[in-house]
Each structure stands twice: as C-alpha cells, then as structure tokens.
Amino acid sequence: MSSPVISVEHLSKAYRIGLKEEIPDTLMGAMKNVITAPWKNFKALRRLNTSTDSPLPTPQSPIPASPLPNPQSLLPNPSSPDTLWALRDVSFEINQGDVVGIIGRNGAGKSTLLKVLSRITEPTSGRVVIRGRVSSLLEVGTGFHPELTGRENVYMNGTILGMRKKEIDRKFEEIVEFSGVEKFLDTPTKRYSSGMQVRLAFAVAAHLEPEILIVDEVLAVGDSEFQKKCIGKMQDVANGGRTVLFVSHNMAAIEALCSSSIELSGGRIAATGETHSVLSHYRKRALKNVMGQNEDRFSHAKYIKKGELFDQEGSKTNTIPLGTTFHLAIRIHIASPLDNPHISLGIDTIAGERMLSLSMPPSNQCELKKEETIEISCQVDEFPLSPGEYNLKIALLNRGRLIEVVEPVVPFTVVDAELFGGGQGFTCGRCVANATWASSVLREN
Amino acid sequence: MPNATPSTLQSEPSEPISGDAVPPVMPESSELTAGHITIIEARKGLQLFDWKELVAYRDLFRFLIWRQIKVRYAQSSIGFGWAIIQPLFSMILFTVIFGRLAQIDSDGAPFALFSLAALLPWTYFSNAINDGVASLVGEANMLRKVYFPRLLLPLSAVAAKLVDFAIAAGLMAILMLIYLWMPPITILLLPLVMILMVASAAAISIWLTALAVQYRDVKHAMTFVVQLAMYASPVVYPTSLIPEQFRLLYALNPMVGVIEGFRSGLLGTQPMPWDLLAVGTLSTTVMLLTGLAFFRNKEKIFADVA
Numbered sequence: 166m167s168s169p170v171i172s173v174e175h176l177s178k179a180y181r182i183g184l185k186e187e188i189p190d191t192l193m194g195a196m197k198n199v200i201t202a203p204w205k206n207f208k209a210l211r212r213l214n215t216s217t218d219s220p221l222p223t224p225q226s227p228i229p230a231s232p233l234p235n236p237q238s239l240l241p242n243p244s245s246p247d248t249l250w251a252l253r254d255v256s257f258e259i260n261q262g263d264v265v266g267i268i269g270r271n272g273a274g275k276s277t278l279l280k281v282l283s284r285i286t287e288p289t290s291g292r293v294v295i296r297g298r299v300s301s302l303l304e305v306g307t308g309f310h311p312e313l314t315g316r317e318n319v320y321m322n323g324t325i326l327g328m329r330k331k332e333i334d335r336k337f338e339e340i341v342e343f344s345g346v347e348k349f350l351d352t353p354t355k356r357y358s359s360g361m362q363v364r365l366a367f368a369v370a371a372h373l374e375p376e377i378l379i380v381d382e383v384l385a386v387g388d389s390e391f392q393k394k395c396i397g398k399m400q401d402v403a404n405g406g407r408t409v410l411f412v413s414h415n416m417a418a419i420e421a422l423c424s425s426s427i428e429l430s431g432g433r434i435a436a437t438g439e440t441h442s443v444l445s446h447y448r449k450r451a452l453k454n455v456m457g458q459n460e461d462r463f464s465h466a467k468y469i470k471k472g473e474l475f476d477q478e479g480s481k482t483n484t485i486p487l488g489t490t491f492h493l494a495i496r497i498h499i500a501s502p503l504d505n506p507h508i509s510l511g512i513d514t515i516a517g518e519r520m521l522s523l524s525m526p527p528s529n530q531c532e533l534k535k536e537e538t539i540e541i542s543c544q545v546d547e548f549p550l551s552p553g554e555y556n557l558k559i560a561l562l563n564r565g566r567l568i569e570v571v572e573p574v575v576p577f578t579v580v581d582a583e584l585f586g587g588g589q590g591f592t593c594g595r596c597v598a599n600a601t602w603a604s605s606v607l608r609e610n
Numbered sequence: 611m612p613n614a615t616p617s618t619l620q621s622e623p624s625e626p627i628s629g630d631a632v633p634p635v636m637p638e639s640s641e642l643t644a645g646h647i648t649i650i651e652a653r654k655g656l657q658l659f660d661w662k663e664l665v666a667y668r669d670l671f672r673f674l675i676w677r678q679i680k681v682r683y684a685q686s687s688i689g690f691g692w693a694i695i696q697p698l699f700s701m702i703l704f705t706v707i708f709g710r711l712a713q714i715d716s717d718g719a720p721f722a723l724f725s726l727a728a729l730l731p732w733t734y735f736s737n738a739i740n741d742g743v744a745s746l747v748g749e750a751n752m753l754r755k756v757y758f759p760r761l762l763l764p765l766s767a768v769a770a771k772l773v774d775f776a777i778a779a780g781l782m783a784i785l786m787l788i789y790l791w792m793p794p795i796t797i798l799l800l801p802l803v804m805i806l807m808v809a810s811a812a813a814i815s816i817w818l819t820a821l822a823v824q825y826r827d828v829k830h831a832m833t834f835v836v837q838l839a840m841y842a843s844p845v846v847y848p849t850s851l852i853p854e855q856f857r858l859l860y861a862l863n864p865m866v867g868v869i870e871g872f873r874s875g876l877l878g879t880q881p882m883p884w885d886l887l888a889v890g891t892l893s894t895t896v897m898l899l900t901g902l903a904f905f906r907n908k909e910k911i912f913a914d915v916a
Binding site for chain 2: 180207210211280281282283284285286287288291292293294295296299301303304307308310312313317320321324325326327328329330353
C-alpha cells in the first residue's frame with residue numbers, strides 16, 4: 166500500500182482579529198488616550214503574533230483524536246475574544262493522482278488551508294506531511310513587476326514559483342506560444358492589457374511540472390475563453406497522474422474536474438468523499454440556510470405567504486433535473502379586495518440576471534378578487550433553463566400597480582440530466598428547448 | 611511567556627527544486643515522489659537559516675537582484691547617473707562646509723578625497739539598509755501568495771546596491787586621478803573591508819525588516835535614524851577626533867571600522883585600523899546571528915501580519 170501524498174493531521178490555525186477600539190467621549194479621555202495610545206498600539210501589534218502567548222498542543226500532548234474535540238481545549242487563550250480559528254482540527258489524506266475539490270462558503274477556511282499547505286503561513290498546531298514537489302497557484306502573476314518586460318517577468322514569476330532558470334529556458338518557447346503575446350515580449354508589462362498580463366502569467370503557471378498542484382480560485386479572473394483554457398490545463402495535469410487540490414466556488418468546475426471533494430465549514434471539515442455526494446450535502450446545507458431567510462421573507466409579507474417548488478413526482482424539492490417539470494405552488498392571502506389582480510414570477514440567476522418571466526393569464530384572476538387565502542399553481546413542463554442556481558421573485562400587482570413583491574425566494578438549482586433523450590446537456594448554453602427533428606433521405610426521381 | 615511557539619518548516623529534500631527531478635509521467639506508486647518530503651507543523655527549535663533551501667532558490671535570488679537593479683532606474687533619464695549624483699553632491703557640500711568653513715582635520719588628504727572615501731561605503735550602507743528594511747513590507751503581496759525563502763528579499767536588496775557602489779567607486783577613481791593621489795598597497799585589503807560593509811548592512815536589514823513587518827514605526831524612524839547614524843560614523847570627521855579611550859566603544863558601530871578601512875586602503879593616510887575592524891566584525895557577527903534567529907522566528911507570521 167502506498168502512503169498518501171498529502172496527509173493532514175489535526176491541523177489548526179488561529180488568527181488574531183482586531184477588536185474595536187474604545188473611543189473616548191470626553192476631552193480628558195481623549196488626551197489620556199493620546200498618551201496611552203502608543204503603548205496600547207504596541208500591545209495590539211505584538212499580539213498579532215498569535216503564537217507568542219499561546220500554549221500550543223505539542224506532539225507530546227496531542228489533540229484528542231475524536232473528530233470534534235472540545236473547542237476550549239484548543240483555544241490558545243480562551244479569554245481573548247479576538248481569536249479566530251480559521252482552521253480547527255482538520256484531518257484528511259490525499260492519494261497519488263487524486264483530484265480533490267475544496268468547497269465551502271466564504272470564510273470557511275479554504276484559503277487558509279491552501280496557505281498552510283503551500284507553506285505561506287504556518288499552522289498553530291497539527292501537522293502536514295507532503296510527499297512530492299508542490300506548486301501552488303494562489304494567484305496568477307505573483308512577482309510580476311510592471312516595469313519589467315514580458316520576457317523578464319516570465320523568468321521572475323517562474324523562479325518565484327520554484328522553477329530553475331534552465332527549466333524556464335527549456336520551456337520558454339512553449340510558454341510564449343501558449344500566452345500568445347510573442348510580439349510584446351520585450352515591452353514592459355505595464356503597457357500590456359490586463360488580459361495579456363493574465364495570459365502570460367497563466368502560461369508560466371501552466372508550465373510548472375509539480376507533482377502536487379494547489380490551485381486557488383485563479384479561474385475567477387479572465388474571460389470564459391480563458392477559464393476554459395485553465396480548466397483544460399488542469400484536466401491535463403490531472404490526467405497526467407498528478408495530484409491536484411482545487412478550491413473554487415464554481416460548482417460546475419468542481420463537478421467536472423474533481424473525483425472527490427472536501428467541504429469546509431467554519432474551519433472544520435463538514436463533508437468529505439465523492440464530489441457528487443459532498444456537493445449535494447453542501448447544497449442541502451446551503452438550502453437550509455436560505456430556507457430560513459425564505460420563511461422570514463414570506464412571514465414579513467402581507468399578501469404572498471408561501472412559495473414551494475415540487476418535482477415531477479409531486480414531492481417538495483429545490484433541484485430540478487434539466488428539462489423536466491417545474492411546479493411552483495404559491496399561497497396568497499388577499500388582505501383587502503383587489504379589482505384587477507395579477508401575479509407575475511421572475512426567475513433570476515444568482516448574479517441577478519433575469520432569465521425568465523412568467524405571467525398569470527387574466528382568465529385566472531377572478532379567484533383573487535375576494536378576501537380569501539388561495540393557492541395558485543404554476544407549472545412549466547419542460548423547464549428551459551440550463552444547469553445553475555436560480556432565485557425567484559414573486560410579484561402581486563393590481564391594475565398594473567405593484568402591491569407586493571417578495572424576492573429573492575425559493576432558491577433552486579437546475580442540475581444536469583439526460584436532455585429530452587438527447588444526451589447530457591451541460592454545454593447547452595443558457596436555455597434548452599425540446600425540438601422536433603425530422604430527416605428523410607433525398608432521392609433523385 | 612511560554613516558548614512553545616516556533617513553528618518551523620522542515621524540509622528533507624533529496625532533489626530540492628530541480629525541474630529535472632520531475633518524472634514526465636507519474637508512477638503508480640509514490641516511490642519516486644517519496645524523495646521529497648515536506649513536513650509542515652508547529653515545532654520548537656532555533657535554526658538560523660536553511661542553507662539547502664537558499665541554494666535551491668539561488669536562481670530566484672539572482673532574478674530578485676536583477677529586478678531591483680532594472681526597476682530602480684527605469685523610466686529615468688539620468689538612470690545610473692543617480693548612483694554618482696548622491697555621493698558627488700554630498701562630497702561637494704561636505705568639502706565646502708566641513709573642509710573649508712569648519713576646517714575639520716582630514717588626516718592630511720584633500721578633504722574631497724577624505725570625504726568621498728567615507729561616502730563611498732556610507733552611501734552604500736545607508737541605501738542598502740533603507741531598501742533592505744523596506745523589502746518585506748514592499749513585497750507583502752508576494753509574501754501572502756507564494757512560498758519562497760523570505761530571507762532572499764532583504765538579502766537581494768542589500769546585494770543589488772552593490773551596483774551603485776561599483777559606479778560610485780568609479781567616481782572615486784576619477785577623483786583620485788584628478789588629485790594624482792596614488793593608493794597604497796593596502797588597497798588590496800579593501801575586499802575584506804567590503805565584506806564587513808555588506809555583512810553589517812545585511813545584519814541590520816534582516817533585523818529591522820522583520821520588525822518592520824509588524825511595526826511600521828520602523829519605516830518612519832529609518833529616515834532620521836540613518837541621518838543621525840551618519841554623524842555617529844566618521845564620515846565628515848576622522849576617527850582621530852574621538853578620544854583614545856572611547857574608540858573601541860565607538861567602533862561597535864561597524865561602519866567606523868569600514869570607513870576608516872576605506873580611507874586607509876584608498877588614501878593611505880592612516881594604517882589599516884585592525885582594532886576598529888575587529889570590534890566592528892564582532893558586533894556585526896552578533897547582529898547577524900541574532901538577526902537571523904529573530905528573522906527565522908518571525909518568518910512564520912510574515913504572511914499573517916504583513
């Protein structure tokens with residue numbers, strides 16, 4: 166049995182965060198502050214160094230092996246409220262050739278974990294053993310200097326990433342070709358467009374030959390063409406049998422690249438295993454979170470009291486397989502009579518872009534004119550939006566005037582599925598349609 | 611304060627950072643990758659620096675130096691001329707004020723030569739520590755994004771200033787030609803003095819740049835402390851003005867020995883000041899060793915507090 170290339174044992178990392186300063190409210194207080202401030206500042210700055218006053222668990226007194234040790238036992242100084250545990254007792258192992266995705270909300274500890282693994286910052290406790298040469302890309306173009314030419318920056322950036330000069334010499338042609346900035350190689354990079362800078366920087370990174378590649382959300386920059394290139398390159402690295410650790414908020418990219426994943430939440434491991442199951446776990450948790458907000462929004466509304474999504478089988482859901490039935494049930498309490506009511510739905514992407522509008526036809530309006538609580542159902546048989554995360558906006562109007570709107574509510578995900586019997590539809594663009602196709606053989610005579 | 615703090619990185623590389631060591635196709639087992647093991651943990655231990663790692667990153671060291679040199683005079687019309695202007699104008703000023711007006715003794719040499727022989731190492735020293743101290747804070751973004759031996763930053767800043775020093779040395783040579791001043795045979799000892807000059811600049815840079823990451827006060831103090839330090843060094847006056855019994859104490863400032871060493875090597879007005887140099891070497895060694903230890907100890911928090 167071969168040993169894992171990365172093994173992380175009970176890794177914890179604490180940060181000091183700045184506490185709010187006391188602001189004096191009297192002149193005397195302010196004057197006193199001027200005198201005592203240097204000393205207070207000094208103490209505050211000194212404390213930035215988390216470890217000086219933290220009795221650390223040493224290897225001789227290991228942290229309890231239970232998955233969730235008592236948090237108090239880990240706190241270096243329980244009396245300090247400004248200690249933030251970015252990572253708390255994280256343990257996992259990664260084997261040769263694994264492509265592992267790391268997901269989690271903002272502040273879950275993903276970047277801190279990568280920083281520890283790439284030795285930028287050191288853990289407060291715990292231990293990591295890495296077998297192999299690591300290259301980490303937490304940013305493209307680290308060390309790029311605007312005054313240096315493209316050629317010089319390739320060498321600068323390459324050596325910072327741990328390449329030797331002769332290694333860069335050997336790959337130089339390739340790097341330049343990949344970046345597509347041949348003509349501007351001897352121009353200072355400050356004259357480059359930002360796209361050219363990123364392309365050149367990524368070209369250098371792409372030609373690293375690490376045994377273990379650690380990638381942070383570098384894909385967040387650049388256009389979709391560039392992102393595709395990045396994913397492709399990472400796929401190559403992965404196919405070459407190397408080990409890849411990949412942090413991203415792009416679930417589609419994680420799903421496409423990573424066989425297994427780790428979900429972090431509040432500095433701890435929330436789920437680990439096959440990407441598929443980790444992602445669904447993550448989505449469920451995320452959903453639980455928004456469900457609370459959801460109920461909040463509805464309970465604050467005067468008219469629109471409920472909105473629920475159902476799947477083909479009629480059970481409550483928040484994920485719709487691509488191209489299947491979308492069934493929304495809305496409950497409305499008519500508080501005061503309306504003479505010309507109207508319901509309208511908007512479906513937006515997470516980014517807030519309107520993808521679809523659905524409007525109730527006038528024939529259904531009569532029900533809404535009385536002071537009653539009514540159920541409205543809206544069904545789309547072949548839901549046309551491509552895989553992604555969406556939100557709903559529900560609006561009630563009277564005589565064309567907006568009475569009430571709740572948004573964003575009923576968040577849901579469209580997941581990839583066999584599309585109208587026509588294969589996976591992942592690359593289908595923003596929407597799909599069920600088309601009727603016909604073909605016949607054209608014969609002379 | 612419990613000292614269970616230092617988290618040190620331990621590297622046991624067989625082929626540290628050599629691209630040639632990477633096999634083109636990864637093997638099924640981890641046999642080949644097992645050669646390079648990195649252990650990351652919070653550990654005790656006092657270590658000055660990881661020599662192997664510095665060697666592995668020597669190409670980066672070269673490029674960092676090259677970058678500093680290239681960038682410093684980019685988009686300036688005089689370019690490297692600036693390396694001459696600073697000592698030249700200081701020399702003219704000092705010659706007029708301290709040589710002519712104040713009539714300070716110059717050990718028998720023309721005051722211009724006397725002051726330039728001191729300004730040569732002093733200008734190097736003050737510029738090198740200014741750059742060296744600013745190096746970590748200036749590259750904070752790099753510290754947060756990639757790992758490399760952090761010691762390379764102050765060291766490369768100090769090394770890059772040697773180019774300016776070499777240019778200013780040309781000015782000294784020209785001035786000596788103008789005065790038809792023949793250097794003594796002890797000029798051959800100057801490389802030794804230069805080693806002390808560079809080592810002391812490195813020692814102070816390492817100390818202060820590690821402090822400056824956490825306390826920006828260092829940055830504000832630098833300008834005027836360097837000013838004051840010039841008067842605490844025999845730049846505009848000879849060491850012979852200092853009372854005999856205080857000279858060795860005075861020489862704890864390593865630049866005392868360095869400057870007098872330069873004067874002796876270039877002008878020959880005094881014998882090589884071995885006693886001053888010895889004291890300076892001692893204090894530099896202490897500063898360098900403690901500085902390296904301090905740097906090593908603080909290194910782990912650079913990315914967090916920078």
